[in-house]
Amino acid sequence: MVSPVLRRVSERAPLLLPIADDELVLGWRNSEWTGIAPFLEEDVAFSSIAQNEIGHARALYELVAAELDTTADELAFDRSPDEYRCSAFVELRLVPDWAKTIARHYLYEQADEQRIKALMESDDDEVSGLAAKIDREEAYHRMHAQMWFDRLQDEPRFVEALEELRPLADKRGEHIPEFAELWDEMTMVRRSVVGATW
C-alpha cells in the first residue's frame, strides 16, 4: 500500500529521499557498533559519525516533509519497506567485521561526495544550503575514512573487503532480505502504539 503522503506530487522527494534513506539506514548500521567497536576511543568517534548521518537524514526528510505536508518522523518511520529508496549497499549488515565496515565507509563517502556536491548546485535554495552544511560535516567523515584506509591498506582482509564491496557501491534497486528485518526492528516501538507521541 502506498502511503497517502507519497501520492502527493513532490519535486524534492525523488531527489532527496534516496539520500535521506541511505543516511538513515547507514546511520542505523553504523550505530550497531555502539559499545562494541574495536577500541573505546574509536567507539566514541564512530558514534558521532552515525549521529551525523541520522542528523543529515532528518534535515533532508524535513525538506521533503515541508513539500508533502507531513513530518520527518513520518517519512523516516511510517512508510512500508518497499517505499524506502535506500541502496542495498547501506542495508548490508557488516557487524562485527571492521574491515568491511571501514571499506563501506570509505566507498560510501566517496560516492556521497559526488551527489552532495551536485545538490549544492540546486536551484532550490533550501536544498543547496542544506547540501553545503552536509558537505562540511561529511568532509570530516572523509578524513576519518581516509585515516583508517591509510592504516589498513596493507591488511589483506581490508583489501578483500574493498574488492568485494566496490561493485556494490553504485547499485540501486531491490532491497536485500536483511532490510525487512531492519525495518521491523526500526519501527517496532513506533508501531506498538500507533499514532502515539513518543
Add this chain to the structure above:
Amino acid sequence: MSRVFEVFRLERKGQPFQHAGSIAAPDETFADWYAREQYGRRGESVALWVVPREAIHEIDEFVDELQRNYHRVDGYPLKEKLARARERAGTRAGTSD
C-alpha cells in the same frame, strides 16, 4: 604500541588552556580525532592542544635552602620602619601617604 596523549582545552578565549585528560591512540592523526571527540563534541571547547605524553616533563622539586625572600613580598616587613619615620616627622596620623 598505542601511545598516550595529554589533552589541554581552551574553554573560551581569554581563559588559559587547562589539562582536560588523556587518550590512547596509535598516532597523532588518530589522537587529534579522538581528542576532538572526547573533549569537543559538545562544543565545550574552542581549542585543544594534543601533546604526546612523553613530550611533557614534570618538575616537582624546587630548591631554596637559603631562604631567598628578597624577591618576594614577605621579604619586606615595613611596619616598624614606617612607625619610626612617622614618629620622627611628628606623628602625622590621619594624613594620607
Add this chain to the structure above:
Amino acid sequence: MTDEQFLDYVQGGGQVETSDSMPDEYRAKLVKFIEMHGNSELMGVLPEREWILRAPTLQRKLALTAKVQDEVGHAQLIYRVVEDLGKTREQCLEDLISGKSKFHNVFHYPTKTWGDVGVIAWLVDAAAIISQKALLKCSYAPYARIMKKICWEESFHILHGRDVILTMMNGTDEQRELVQEALDRWWGPLMQFHGNPIPRDEDPMFVWRIKSQGNEEARQQFLDGYVPQIWEFGLTVPDPNLRKTDDGVWEYTEPDWDELKHVVTGHGPKTAERLGLRQHTREETEWVRRTVLAEAA
C-alpha cells in the same frame, strides 16, 4: 609518610596524585573501585544500545545515541585512570569478561520495552549520579577530575529520561502502562543499587575518602529526590512499606541483599549473554587492535 599519616592526610581532605606514594591497600582498593565503575559504564551500554535501533522518533534516536556515546566515553576516561595506576585496559577487559571483576547490578537485567529506556535514563542514571557526585571529592585527584566531566555530561541524560517518561505519561493508556510495568520491574534493582547499608566508618571506601558518602546516605538521597517525582507523575512504587517518617527518613521493605550478591557475582539474568557478546566482538576485532595499536593479543 606512614600509612597512618596518609590516612590522616586523606581524611583531612588531602588530595593524592598519580606519582605520589600511597599505601598498598589504598592503591588496591582504589583500582578495584574505579575498575568496577569503568566496567559498569561499559556494560551499561549493552542494555541500551538495542533501543537506539528501535527509537520511535529521530530525536529520540539521536538523544539515545548521544547518551550511550557518553557512557562509552566515560568508560574510556575511567580506564585511562586505572591504566595510570598500573592496570592496562586489556587486563581490565579480560577480567571483566572472565567474571573476575564486577559491574553494577542494574546492568545484569534485561530491558523489555521503551518504558525501560525511560526508566533507566530517568531513575537508574539518577541513582548513579548521586554516587558520582559524591566522588567529586574523591581523595584520588585524577579520578575526582574526570568525575567533573562525567557529571556534566550526565546532566542531559536525566533530562532526556524525564522527557521520555513525561511524554509517555501524557500519552495513551498503553504508554502509561509501559512505564508503570517497567518501574515495577526496576524498583528492586534500584533499591539495591547503592549497596547494603554498612555504616560508613566500616566502609573502607569511605575511610580512605574514595567515597565521601555512605551507602544508606546515597539511597536516602535517591528516595528523597525521586519518590515525590514518581508520585507526581502519577506512578506507583511497588513497595507498600515505602514512606517518609516525621524525621525525614525514608522507610522501605528491606531489599534482597542475597539477590544483589548473587547478581553482581555474575549470575544476573543477562550476565552471561552480555559478557558473551563482549567476548565475541572482542575476538572478532582483535586483529584491528593488533594492526593499529600493535598491542599483544
